[in-house]
Amino acid sequence: MTRHDASSGTILRFLGGAGTVTGSRFLVDTGRARVLVDCGLYQGAKALRERNWAPFEEDPASIDAVLLTHAHVDHSGYLPRLHQLGFHGPVYTSRSSEQLCNVLLRDSARLQEEAARYANLKGFSKHDPALPLYTEADAEAVLKRFRAVEFGDPLDVAEGVNASFARAGHILGSATLCLAVEAGPRIGFSGDLGREAHPLLLPPEPPADVDVMLVESTYGNRTHREDHAVNRLALAIGRTAARGGVTVIPAFAVDRTEIVLLTLGRLMDTQRIPRLPIYVDSPMALAALAIYRREIQSGSQEIRPEMRGQGNPFDPGTLVETPSVQESREINDITEPAIIISASGMATGGRILHHLARRLPDHRNSVVLVGYQAIGTRGHRLLSGEKTLKMLGRYIPVRAEIVDISEFSVHADRDELVAWLRRAPSPPALSFVVHGEADAAAGLQRAISDSLGWFAVVPKLGERVRVGPR
Template sequence: MTGSKFLFDTGRAAVLVDCGLFQGLAPLRRRNWRPPELDLDRLDAVVLTHAHLDHCGYLPVLARNGWRGPVYATQGTAELAAIVLADSAHLMQEDARQANEGGWTRHHPALPLYDADDAAAAVRLFRPVDFGATEAVAPGVALEFGRAGHILGSAWAHLDLGGRTAVVSGDLGRQEHRVLRPPQPRPDCDALLVESTYGDRSHDDAGATRQLADTVNRTVRRGGSVLVPAFAVDRTEVVLVELAKLVRSGAIPDLPVFVDSPMALASLRVYRKAIANQRTEIRPELLSAADDVFDPGHLSELRTAEQSMRANRPETPSIVISASGMATGGRVLHHLKSMLPDPKHTVLIVGYAAAGTRSRRLADGAREIKIHGRYVPVRAEIEVIDAFSAHADADELVAWTTTGTPPSTTYVVHGEPESSEAFASRLATDHGWNAVVPRDGERVLV
């Protein structure tokens, strides 16, 4: 599910599509520390589909090991990835510092996987490419990006490999994304790599809106606050838009809403700029809105550590949105430590949570979770709303994948095993496609 990396080797050129960080289970995270499984001397270019950490977060490791690019991405991906990588490096350095000071590490000393200098070096390698433009990225390899509708800047990648063609879906968005227009249809190709995050599930959008309103109202009635661990990029924006709609319709009270994540606030600025610049990725109704579509009415942007600490124990019912979405690091951990032991509060999981993450353990009913070396009891209410995910569900994945001429082979990737297998089986059984779930590290012919 994490650590996406797909290497295309033509003999003349080697191009890596996505360069993601492994997250979640410890055996996966440990893979980030292995020497790069690439011949960096032969790697001509990296192509990024979007700016989430599991697709771009390993780039600083390449830079740390002396690779000097280029990295091709859309303008939106380049802007957001710069924020994401800087934040990732900061959190790694901060986690190492706290582990050393707190003594809850087996490594002496604990070190970050990479630091701010490595992240900055990776960002300098970016080369923006417009949607729909054709770019020569390596000898005999041409690239075209199409809109994927997952987060701002997200794209599917069409590669012409000199006689054979491949499409990599990246992460595909929703038909009814609250902020972005839906994915553009895929072009015909010889080989298709398609994600399968929700390959075995469907989203209930109408039910999700009701569930969000019910969760907020139920928590307010008992005097509590709602904590939303949210991905800083896109999920925060989606939740804010939905909260604003609910407040304006009278479905929930006009509560203080705190966004407590420097990366989320930086991302919010990029989204607001995209609306101001009338970017074609944005839904038309948001481009024509008179008010700030991200402000539910009493929005506070928490920038300092002191402001964040005050929000740990809200004096009145409030909504706190904080990163990271999978609760693997960041300021949300301090809010969880404070709010999880109190049954009047609610922790609301609003997106995909990979196996092994704190958000996944909470969603699965954990009675305690470990934070900063200590176990914290879970007495707060835990609510899960999958439909706020920015990932296409199974029906949307099928609709996008099966448009046009079937590829020779479809490789179902980027999903947990049961999800990938279910989606591949559906393509084969319902549509007669040659669809397989490749093994990790497998080599195939396009």
């Protein structure tokens, strides 16, 4: 595909993360250069996941560079596919995001390969033989394209395009971006925005002065109550232990596991919950935990000063890490009260499935959902109160107590998003509300217009918009 005429200005194209929380992909086409901000995988319902197989709307070889806000797969997981389809430019991201992608993209590739093998075994693929979306070799190839960026350092990423990364406080390495187009607009990207209350990471830096702002809206129509979340976690674990049960926590491998561990440690230290064994059973979560530990010990500037240099803040003395399959299986034999943290966070795959299959049928146990549950996932089914759940080829009765603590989020809520935008040096001429389901995006759009008096639009998937300086 040819570039548009540079004299006609900069075009922003919403290739994903519009009307949904996954598949974040935003193309900035200046006429002289094409830069893709985030390159996420669609996750959740089947109709969404099938979009990963659709032809990419633009020629991947025509993209000069990718800028990555953070490592979560819904922002980074399409990169190996983009590389396989012909993108061979640099991928700019923070040093911690590069380390985390090293874990997450390889794991994502293994899941793709596994899915293809399974489809071939069962013969239910439309393609014969079924092929993976990408392989571990594709992931490795694109990881070689990564270039680590320091927060705050302005950087030429393509002809006439300068970018700078600022801390977003969402997960380790997460950034908000400011893209300055020569003789064109300055465009801000919130990426996923974190919270003031994050126990480990410094809060988001204020937005840059931009003409156009893209802001996420995962919880654009919700407000979190941090104290509620911690209270409800303590009560749920207490009740479960009193019944002699086990609490299972499906957690996103990156960041959620760390927050849950820190919180459990504090609850144990203050005797609000009994000092129970905590099993972290996910190779990916353990790999991410090791990266977090390294950053804390080395005194990284992303970490809150009071946490820097600590040895192992994640272990309240009862932490058991179970990297091997054998150790993971042995958790099935536990009959005393305990806490099991495993991935994936929406129970779409991973070791969490065998823990749910083992623990859901017993009313003494509990499942505590601590993160966003996309429609169509098993996590969402549990939240909706379904009494049977199919997994590992079997129907499992749901008798365990299901506890929803989605307030335990690493995403800013509506008020925090608005408060962050308010800190902008001047109002952007135009804001786009992205990365949210329809209700959430509409909620934030209203809040931006009512509280800030800014002009905000919810873009449609695939939409092209001409943007200019004020």
